[in-house]
Amino acid sequence: MTAAGTSEPEAPDLAWPVGTAGLNEPKRALVAAAELVAAALLVWLAVWLWSRGTVPLTPIAERPDLAFERYEGNWIGAAVAAGTLALVVVLDAVRQVTLAVRARSRRT
Template sequence: MTEAVTEQETAVEEPEQAPPADPSLHQPKRWLIAAGELVAVVLLVVLAVWCWNRGVVRLEYPFEGREPLVSTRYHGNWLGSAVLAATLAVVLALDAVRQIMLAVRTRPQEAADSDM
């Protein structure tokens, strides 16, 4: 019996080189993102104040010959919405500060290449 000898070519594929990535952290366009977030923060604070004012209702019951009885009624759905809007405003404000810090630290490409 004859045995057939087969040659197997071992082809090692080289991984494709990824295209050079642009700097993802230091981008000047982050100023626009921060400005948009600050506008959203202002709108959320206004929304939170409006919701809070709708959630607290003061009632007065008049009596003859005495001062009126004043009571306060709290609506939980409005107060919860106010707390949610304020929390979102704080989170967006923190992210806006982060975006501003990354935009300020932007370096020209020549200076970034010379550090290597």
């Protein structure tokens, strides 16, 4: 049997893909600025939701020095979720700034 008579298919080109755009893109700084604005709005939302979730109760006549608050779980949970989302957005903004400033191509 000869090499020309085999019916095996040819192997595809297994080379790594070459990227056309580098990681260093200054427009990433604009994306990071927008994400920081969104994170600030999310923090404001979390504070507002937290204040909605805490309801002060009337003090007891015998003990006016004691203050009671009732916590409503749906508002508190939404506040925690908004705060967590704000943290994730800030982390992504840091990543965007890092890629906009520090990533340089290896071409010299």
